[in-house]
Amino acid sequence: xxxxxxAFGLVAAAFVSAALFFAGSARAEARAEEESGIxxxxxxxxxxxxxxxxxxxxxxxxxxxxxMATLSYQDxxxxxxxSLAVDPEKFATSNHARMTCTNCHQDDYIEYPHVKKADxxxxxxxxxxxxxxxxxxxxxxIFDDVGRQFRRSVHYKALPETFDCFSCHDPHVFEVLTAExxxxxxxxxxxxxxxxxxxxxxxxxALTRHEFPSLKQAHSWLPSPSMHWxxxxxxxxxxxxxxxxxxxxxxRGEAVERNCVACHTKDxxxxxxxxxxxxxxxxxxxxxxASMLNNEAYIVGMTRSPDVDALSFFLIGSTVLGLGGHGLxxxxxxxxxxx
Amino acid sequence: MTRRLxxxxxxxxxxxxxxxxxxxxxxxxxxxxxxxxxxxxxxxxRQVHNISGLMLAVGWAFHVVASIRSGNVRHYIPxxxxxxxxxxxxxxxxxxxxxxxxxxxxxxxxxxxxxxMQQVTYLAVVYVLMPVLIVNGIVFMVPDLAVDVxxxxxxxxxxGLHYLVALFLxxxxxxxxxxxxxxxxxxxxxxxxxxxxxxxxxxxxx
Numbered sequence: 001x002x003x004x005x006x007a008f009g010l011v012a013a014a015f016v017s018a019a020l021f022f023a024g025s026a027r028a029e030a031r032a033e034e035e036s037g038i039x040x041x042x043x044x045x046x047x048x049x050x051x052x053x054x055x056x057x058x059x060x061x062x063x064x065x066x067x068m069a070t071l072s073y074q075d076x077x078x079x080x081x082x083s084l085a086v087d088p089e090k091f092a093t094s095n096h097a098r099m100t101c102t103n104c105h106q107d108d109y110i111e112y113p114h115v116k117k118a119d120x121x122x123x124x125x126x127x128x129x130x131x132x133x134x135x136x137x138x139x140x141x142i143f144d145d146v147g148r149q150f151r152r153s154v155h156y157k158a159l160p161e162t163f164d165c166f167s168c169h170d171p172h173v174f175e176v177l178t179a180e181x182x183x184x185x186x187x188x189x190x191x192x193x194x195x196x197x198x199x200x201x202x203x204x205x206a207l208t209r210h211e212f213p214s215l216k217q218a219h220s221w222l223p224s225p226s227m228h229w230x231x232x233x234x235x236x237x238x239x240x241x242x243x244x245x246x247x248x249x250x251x252r253g254e255a256v257e258r259n260c261v262a263c264h265t266k267d268x269x270x271x272x273x274x275x276x277x278x279x280x281x282x283x284x285x286x287x288x289x290a291s292m293l294n295n296e297a298y299i300v301g302m303t304r305s306p307d308v309d310a311l312s313f314f315l316i317g318s319t320v321l322g323l324g325g326h327g328l329x330x331x332x333x334x335x336x337x338x339x
Numbered sequence: 340m341t342r343r344l345x346x347x348x349x350x351x352x353x354x355x356x357x358x359x360x361x362x363x364x365x366x367x368x369x370x371x372x373x374x375x376x377x378x379x380x381x382x383x384x385r386q387v388h389n390i391s392g393l394m395l396a397v398g399w400a401f402h403v404v405a406s407i408r409s410g411n412v413r414h415y416i417p418x419x420x421x422x423x424x425x426x427x428x429x430x431x432x433x434x435x436x437x438x439x440x441x442x443x444x445x446x447x448x449x450x451x452x453x454x455x456m457q458q459v460t461y462l463a464v465v466y467v468l469m470p471v472l473i474v475n476g477i478v479f480m481v482p483d484l485a486v487d488v489x490x491x492x493x494x495x496x497x498x499g500l501h502y503l504v505a506l507f508l509x510x511x512x513x514x515x516x517x518x519x520x521x522x523x524x525x526x527x528x529x530x531x532x533x534x535x536x537x538x539x540x541x542x543x544x545x
Contacts, residue, residue: 223382223385224482227482259381260381260382260385261375261377261381264372264375264381265375266374266375268375298494298495298498300372300373300375300498301372301373301374301375301381302375304373304374304502308499308502308503312506315506315510316506316509316510316513319510319513319514320513323513323514323517326433326517327517327520329438330437330438330521333437333438333439333440334440337440
């Protein structure tokens with residue numbers, strides 16, 4: 001009887017824990033989605049089998065030509081060769097991999113030859129990337145200010161006609177790295193966007209007649225520039241503080257952050273930017289192991305262990321007390337000897 | 340009969356006091372950098388810390404070379420045989436004898452100016468802790484070096500070690516300054532390190 005009860009109890013416990021586990025993982029998924037703002041599950045769930053087939057067939061049809069690396073044409077006015085190729089492999093790993101080509105390139109393109117002339121100006125990112133709750137696919141308003149911020153950026157001010165989203169972001173390739181990739185990979189991938197032009201005079205000069213600024217010269221005030229470039233993103237200093245963590249207001253000159261302590265402090269600006277996804281967990285489990293092992297980067301003034309600090313204060317305090325006490329005893333002993 | 344012994348030649352005294360000032364400068368700027376304090380502007384603290392650190396490294400190299408050439412290094416090498424007993428005897432003096440006005444168990448001689456506790460401590464400080472601190476300080480200045488040498492998370496190791504060694508050196512400094520008042524008189528040890536000489540009582544038959 002006791003055995004049966006125990007067996008029943010065990011089976012019941014197994015069911016309950018399994019249910020709890022699945023509920024937990026579903027919650028975790030929902031939370032991850034909410035935090036990233038990218039409704040990964042939503043698109044796939046909404047898209048039925050039919051849609052899946054349509055997706056494959058549309059993209060396959062487009063990539064039959066546009067998947068060729070050499071597909072290009074010569075612009076009759078500028079005489080420049082314009083590539084029309086999309087790398088199918090890169091597209092498959094990009095953030096837009098689940099979209100059909102015609103989600104952005106409107107239906108005119110479905111026929112060949114394309115009815116409408118290729119018109120880059122008609123393409124816009126903010127059509128989807130906006131905060132409007134009814135039409136947006138993004139639940140949190142991280143893209144709210146992007147348009148406004150972009151119009152305040154040095155790029156738009158210098159080149160209002162030619163500089164657009166696609167100057168930096170290639171929607172066929174663009175892939176936002178997740179937190180698991182680690183800060184080094186995020187830094188590398190984000191800085192590559194800036195360096196595409198800022199490290200290449202031909203690319204820079206193709207955009208503007210402005211003098212090609214030397215990165216080394218511009219950063220000569222910064223200690224260990226190469227170390228900084230490997231550890232933090234350009235936008236950490238080149239966007240004003242206080243904006244959201246995808247601030248698109250790129251600034252230069254005086255507006256750039258030059259205060260070392262903005263980052264080199266316990267309440268570092270990096271915690272709301274580069275390390276934003278780590279802040280919550282980091283603050284919960286602060287201490288030697290959290291700060292030393294979870295953190296790949298070392299930042300003077302920011303990443304220090306509260307445990308080691310406490311130990312230091314304890315050691316210094318007890319040393320001072322011990323020595324002071326010893327001195328006091330010596331003084332008392334001498335007074336007694338004299339009397 | 341008293342004999343005047345020059346135990347701390349001028350070069351040694353100069354190194355000692357310059358080193359002491361550099362310790363203070365590194366301590367203040369190091370603490371400021373560690374806590375990201377605005378009390379000393381970060382850029383200034385960094386520069387002063389770097390320059391002081393380099394000077395400390397140069398001074399340390401000078402001290403080691405001069406110590407070996409002049410034979411001063413012999414004072415740092417403890418007599419290993421019976422060392423534990425000697426250290427306990429010295430510790431007993433600080434724990435008990437000093438309150439009873441007992442004589443110092445190991446008065447300075449030309450061959451052994453440090454007591455066994457000093458020998459062990461100074462050997463650790465000058466020949467172990469300081470080189471470790473200097474080497475990882477230099478790695479800090481050329482952080483690319485650390486990444487190439489150790490790979491993942493290397494700078495953390497360097498930073499942690501730099502901090503811990505600096506902490507121990509600060510604790511040493513506190514003890515060192517206090518024990519400097521525990522000589523024959525409260526100020527006699529300071530006189531030793533400023534004038535350089537010490538009067539030694541010698542027994543007639545020796």
